[in-house]
Amino acid sequence: MSTPDQPSPSRRARGLAPVAGAIAVGVLTAIQSRLNGGLGAALDNAIVAAVISFGSGLAIMVALAAALPAGRAGVARLVRGVRARDIPWWILIGGAAGALTVGSQGAVVGVIGTALFTVGVVAGQTLSGLILDRVGYSPAGVTAVTVPRVVGVALALAAVTVSLTGGTVAQAPLWMLLLPLLVGAGLAWQQATNGRLQRATASAMTATLVNFVGGTVVLGAIALVQAPLVGVAPLPADPWLYLGGAIGVAYIALSAALAPRIGVLLLSLGSVLGMLVGSLALDLLWPPAVPPSPVRSAITVAVACVGVTIAAVGRRSAR
Numbered sequence: 249m250s251t252p253d254q255p256s257p258s259r260r261a262r263g264l265a266p267v268a269g270a271i272a273v274g275v276l277t278a279i280q281s282r283l284n285g286g287l288g289a290a291l292d293n294a295i296v297a298a299v300i301s302f303g304s305g306l307a308i309m310v311a312l313a314a315a316l317p318a319g320r321a322g323v324a325r326l327v328r329g330v331r332a333r334d335i336p337w338w339i340l341i342g343g344a345a346g347a348l349t350v351g352s353q354g355a356v357v358g359v360i361g362t363a364l365f366t367v368g369v370v371a372g373q374t375l376s377g378l379i380l381d382r383v384g385y386s387p388a389g390v391t392a393v394t395v396p397r398v399v400g401v402a403l404a405l406a407a408v409t410v411s412l413t414g415g416t417v418a419q420a421p422l423w424m425l426l427l428p429l430l431v432g433a434g435l436a437w438q439q440a441t442n443g444r445l446q447r448a449t450a451s452a453m454t455a456t457l458v459n460f461v462g463g464t465v466v467l468g469a470i471a472l473v474q475a476p477l478v479g480v481a482p483l484p485a486d487p488w489l490y491l492g493g494a495i496g497v498a499y500i501a502l503s504a505a506l507a508p509r510i511g512v513l514l515l516s517l518g519s520v521l522g523m524l525v526g527s528l529a530l531d532l533l534w535p536p537a538v539p540p541s542p543v544r545s546a547i548t549v550a551v552a553c554v555g556v557t558i559a560a561v562g563r564r565s566a567r
Contacts, residue, residue, distance in 0.1 A: 266510045267518050269502055274522020276499035281353045281365060281523075282530045283492040288354025290484040295474050297354035298347065299467045304493030305500075306460040313457050322451025326458070335448050342441035342455075343462025345434035346500065350492070351467060352431045356424045361535075365428050366527040367407065367548065370520045372432025374401045377439075377516035386440050386512040396558050400517055403555030407524065407548040436516050442500065443507025455504040456497060517555060524549045 280301075288297035313319030329335035357365045378401050380386050438459070446455040506515050528545045 266506050267514065269506050270510065270515045270518025271522035271525075273499045273502050273506070273515070274519035274524070275526040276495050276502075276522075277519060278366060278523045278526030278530060280350075280492045280495040280499070281357050281527070282534060283489055283495070284350055284353040285357025285365075286486075286534075287484070287489040287492065288357075290481065290486075290489060292481040293475060293478060294351055294354030295467060295471045296480050298350040299464070299471045300490065301350050301354075301492035301496065302343075302347065302460060302464045302467055304490060305496045306457075306464045306493075308494060308497050309453070309457040309460050313453060316453070318451065319453050319457075322449050322454030323457070325449045325451065326454050329448055335445070339441050339444045339448065340458055341462055342438045342445065343459040343464070344466050345438035345441075346459055346496070347463040347466040348434050349431050349438075350463065350496070351470075352427050353492075356427060360424050361527070361531045364425075366520075366523040368425060368428025369432035369435060369523065370407060371405055372429040372434075373436045373516045373520060374405065374432075374513070376433040376436035377511075377513035380436055380440050381511050381513045385437075386443070386507065397513060400555040400558045401513070403551055403558065407551040407555065410544060410548050410551060436512055439503045439507050439515055440512045442504040443512075446504040447508050452501045452505040456501040459500050459504075460497070521549070521553055 284297055284301050287300065288294040291297050313323055326335065330340075353365070378397065442455045442459055445458060446452045449455060503515065503519075510518075524545075528542070528549055531545065532542060
């Protein structure tokens with residue numbers, strides 16, 4: 249039996265459910281990274297691979313929004329909000345960061361692996377999440393910079409440091425190591441932006457649809473210029489390489505629903521843990537061109553797990 253100062257087991261479970269959802273976002277992101285990386289390598293064109301991934305996700309979202317009453321209602325609220333200028337243009341462009349993420353996956357994951365790509369994303373995402381929460385850009389509002397949150401970020405960055413001490417770094421081009429940092433910062437901003445749009449339209453489905461429209465338009469425009477110049481290999485026959493868009497639908501919708509509840513930093517840290525666990529498993533099952541150290545990757549996951557736990561406890565105590 250719980251005391252008044254002690255939350256009941258059911259209440260604790262409800263509090264942990266959003267964190268578990270954030271971890272699931274990270275696992276799905278890692279899976280999508282590997283699939284899009286494989287598709288980019290098979291096509292020898294990361295941008296076209298990203299267009300296929302985003303385009304398939306857009307097709308799924310259009311079908312869902314048209315078929316479901318909640319989807320149609322969310323789109324109607326979006327149109328009314330845009331016309332009345334209650335929804336500003338800058339919360340409609342989260343898909344641009346998604347385009348950067350998917351394009352980068354196709355360009356580098358097949359070479360450096362999911363784990364090394366992920367730890368670069370960790371650094372950009374955790375720092376960006378902390379800043380966005382502090383300045384109030386998060387749909388959850390301004391969140392104080394408490395000691396547990398800072399410690400959680402520091403441990404996430406320590407996990408990055410552990411991962412970057414191996415020989416893989418010396419074998420990879422510098423731009424392949426720096427690009428994931430930018431992707432991580434953009435991912436945290438995308439989660440906050442989509443969360444704001446979800447709140448404005450009262451529909452995670454609508455926020456996800458807008459995200460896929462924006463990303464597909466950006467990537468399609470780039471591909472129209474780039475593909476004729478560099479060429480594209482024939483489409484691979486492996487059907488699983490084309491699942492990146494469907495997985496993106498799942499994790500973007502989940503992120504949009506979670507951001508208003510737990511803030512960008514905790515969402516980022518939870519997804520970081522999920523990405524690290526997922527990338528460790530994927531690189532063991534599907535080794536990249538530059539295989540990481542399994543021991544180093546396991547240490548990275550353990551350190552990141554402690555960081556997420558501390559940040560989550562700090563969030564509850566700050567309330």
